[in-house]
Amino acid sequence: MTTVPTVRTAPTAPTAPVTPRPDAVGVSHTRIEGIEKVTGAARYASEVPFTELAHGWLVLSTVARGRIRSIGEDAVRAMPGVLTVLHHRAAPRVRDDVVGALGRPDPIVEVFQHDRIPHAGWPVALVVAETSEQAREAAEALVVEYDEEPHDTDFHADKDGVYTPQDAESTKGDLDAELAASAVVLDARYTTPEQHHCAMEPHAVTVRWHDGRLEVHDSNQGSKWLADDLAQLFSLDQSAVHVRSEHVGGAFGSKGLRSHHVAAAMAATELHRPVRVALTRRQVFAITGYRSPTTQRVRLGADEEGRLRAFAHENQSLTSNLREFVESSAAYGRVMYDAVAHHTVNRVVPVDVATPTWMRAPGEAPGSFAVESALDELAERLGMDPIALRARNEPAFGPVSGLPFSSRNLLACFDEGARRFGWAGRDPRPRVRREGRWLLGTGVAASTYQAGAAPSTASVTAEPDGTFTVRITAADVGTGARTALTLIAADALNVAPGQIHVRIADSDFGAAWVAGGSMGTRSWGWAVMSAARELRERLTLTGGEIPEDGLTAHADTGALIAALAQKERHSFGAQFAEAAVDVTTGEVRVRRLLGVFAAGRIINPLTARSQLVGGMTWGLSMALHEEAVRDQASGGHVGADFAGYHFAANADVPAIEADWVDDPDPDDPVGIKGLGEIGIVGTAAAIANAVWHATGVRHRDLPIRPDRVITAEGRRDERHA
Structure with missing residues (x-):
């Protein structure tokens, strides 16, 4: 029946x-899951319970280049609770030709496959034990001896070995001729340091075999992406890997396939029980990617009315000797400002460091600092208002591509922002406002970010x-x-x-x-x-x-x-900042931040504003605090923790305002443009421009530390003596 x-x-x-x-x-x-998160009911990757759970602890290299001579595993295997020690002579083989949805993963995921050490912090072993404490104690007791080789981790402008990657250069018009014909020319160099993601939740994964499938509970930015890459790496059918990542405590570009995933899968396969690997904050700094430092040269040529005849932006960043990664800062200006001649290029230099990766607004964040600072300097030389200069060079079409914009309401952002910030009453002269020991200044910058699908x-x-x-x-x-x-x-x-x-x-x-x-x-x-x-x-x-x-x-x-019509889809924004500077102590305080954005259809105003404010907070942190420092002797980081790597704390952050203007796109069936990254773009430049307005001294190197403010003030005094 x-x-x-x-x-x-x-x-x-x-x-x-x-x-x-x-x-x-x-x-x-x-947020739908908000109550779960604030009450602790939401479980993250390192909190999912399993019976017979084993714990793995990664051992990272202490040298920057060389080979492993020996690993003293026998003594460690005899320690309480230790279950296994994986290393290059005792680990499964994985493929070295994986190409996933986002390209080839960092070769660091091919862990324990050889004895070579390409950079400090390279994973050399995984110790697995019954408890996390036992695993850590054993890992710290593991003696690894190396044959060291000379290494080079230094990065600076004009370093030997610099090259231009494929499709990294764009040219329109005769740059030299237009610079020569310009009434006012700016030629300046700007630098940004190495920066790290610093997500609230460190990277962690729990892996087990269940019903013939590799089951992965993880903190990542794309479960299918991770599952497919793992399947390729271990030569498994895609259906044999199941990845879940219910809650993630921040990512910002760093949470794709990493070495701890692979090591945990190896251990779970050997032990036939669940294995968890949770990274320490120092390990996160060492092996999960970062934003490359940059050195950027910007050349602008304009006529007497401020129309750009020449726009040139040359960016140099570092990459590893393992895999090419380009921090494409020079791409920023390709959609922002019109000019008769346009030349932008991104160059890289390989050194003995871990591979950089995507970090919130990759390219646009450091690129906007250089370009938007340079526009401010040009406005000063022309005697023009910085907003008026930007408006005068507003393009009707993509300055390089020639494509139409789906919508471009940047000027509406400036108009609304200027009204709310009180820009019209600004005295353009630097170093004229003072409150007691504080010099006060205001600055502005534009921002943009792509709106793809x-x-x-x-x-x-x-x-x-x-x-x-x-x-x-x-x-x-x-x-x-x-x-x-x-x-x-x-x-x-x-x-x-x-x-x-x-x-x-x-x-x-x-x-x-x-x-x-x-x-x-x-x-x-x-x-x-x-x-x-x-x-x-x-x-x-x-x-x-x-x-x-x-x-x-x-x-x-x-x-x-x-089938989408070919248009240039971008979000745009205007950033306004007020800074107070004590030139005696070098302290810089941001008093006000306002961002107004044209970002398409806003789905949830509450969380949209949160994303923008978060991005602007990061931009403040980028301007004044964040800077990873390497010890050139060891190749590793100095202060790779939240005590040594400074970022903005509550006391550093003023009341930040973020809002938006109407930005419809009748040809777009979705209308959403995305808000995760545009908030950081332009913020550091707006703050740096405000510091110049306060002090009369230009800072072209981030972060604007107190010692740099004091040094710059001393040089200013010498010039005026």
């Missing part, structure tokens, strides 16, 4: 044309109880993506947000873009919207009837994204 499934009608299932809901997109909502898949199920379940391999790294997707689904289905249950961060849900490039919510939202609309149409055809096992619609946005 054939069983007919029970069919129920969902009382709130949409069966009519949808109008925007007043309680979904565009309305502020607190990548193919993603999603499914939406209408449940018999009137709720809807969304499944997508998104990642919520602290941005509020889970909440934003709930609102997008509710809007598309025309139901209350409370009827939506969003499940994310599970590689079994299919391919989806990672949390990166300010493309996450845009890419995932498009897929969720498409699946929801398909489901809505099917519900309309069935009169709202839902089978007992639910009704599911799937979406794959690959073809839709490929």
